[in-house]
Amino acid sequence: MIKYISSQGREIDLSSFKTRLKDAVFHAYSWNYESTEQKYGIEINNFRKDPLEYDLEIWVRGANAEKKEALNELTDQAEYDVVNKTPGKLIFGDYYLTCYILTASTEPGDYATVKTMQILAxxxxxxxxTTYSFLAEAADPITILPGEEEPEPEITMEQGIMFPEFPFDLTVKEGKKTKGLFDLPTDLKRVRGTRMINNESYLPCHFRMTIYGPVTDPEIVIANHIYKVETTVFTDERLVIDSRSNTVIKIGRLGEETDLYNSRYxxxxxxxxxxxxxxxxxxPGGYGIDITLFDERSEPRWTL
Structure with a gap:
């Protein structure tokens, strides 16, 4: 599968008969280096990688009206991405490359119109x-012993607004249990959720973690490392940790975003x-989690 997806979400299939990628060398890359001259040779100080550039040769076939439509679509989407500085994606199998289409030239022919394009990544x-999704697990049932009182009902964010006499009560419910901001220390909580994830890369990888409310001070442990944010996420809200951009963002019910970088553990x-x-x-298992792992390679993995 080879296709280009613009930043507007428009897909251009480059493996179809009418619009087909005929020539490209995706399995080619290079590293550059910084060095200090020695008496014999050099000492490597650092490796770096320049942007990737590829030349694509695309054959556009069909009736004249179909070719015109396909050629115009290629130009429209490429120009939109460049002008708005929002890269598209070149999809090759299971991998994608975020890129821009910088140059193009067209050569008409009897059998096909050949469009040569240069992309910059x-x-x-x-x-x-690779995304793993873990749903919230049901909480343990609460046993009411003789003489004990029923637990207090949940107080939601809306109730805090409706009843101003409790304006700062940020209690949230996890399953059937009610939990406040000042809860037991982490080492006293019983961990219910245990799952496996697999980073298939040969290197540590970036990730995007989404945590779904309601939860207070969400905490996930991966490979004995703690990922925690000291905040309250209400029902229908979500918290997104992105290691690539070093951001911690809470997204509210109406899509509003709150920067919680300073609330991180x-x-x-x-x-x-x-x-x-x-x-x-x-x-703890009382709230849902999505975690996406980003396997990054200099070239797409061979699948021969």
Whole structure:
């Protein structure tokens, strides 16, 4: 599968008969280096990677009206991405490359119109995403012993607004249990959720973690590393930790975003990459989690 997806979400299939990629060399890359001259040879100080550039040769076939439509669509989407500085994606199998189409030339022919295009990838890595989704687990039932009172009902964010006499009560409910901002220390909580994730790369990888409310001070442990944010996420809200952009954002019910970078756990970085191989993930289990791993390579993995 080969296709280009513009930043507007428009897909152009480059493996169809009418619009087909005929020539490109995706399995080629290079590293540059910085060095200090020695008496014999050099000492490597650092490796770096320049942006990737590829030339694509695309054959556009069909009736004249079909060719015109396909050629115009290619230009429209490429120009939109460049003018708005929003890269598209070149999809090759399971991997994608964020890129711009910088140049193009067209050569009409009897059998097909040949369009040659040059793409630029500012971030020079092919990326494969693998997403793991873990649903909230049901809480243990509460046993009411003789003489004990029923637990207090949940107080939601809306109730805090409706009843101003409790304006600062940010209690949230996890399953059937009610939990406040000042709860037991982490080491006293029983961890219910245990799952496995697999970083198939040979290197630690970036990730995007989404945590769904309601939850207070969400905490996930991966490979004995703590990912924690000291905040309250209400029902229908979500918290997104992105290691690539070093951001912690809470997204509200209406799509509003709150920067919670300063609320991140400070003793261990919430942006620590996920180690290679199979890793144990644990969390209290009372709220849902999505975690996407980004396998980044200089060239797409061979699938011959």
């Amino acid at each position: 500012p971030y020079p890595f092919w990326i494969r995403e 400070k003793l261990q970085s919430v942006f620590e990459k996920i180690p290679p191989g199979r890793q144990v993930l644990t969390w």
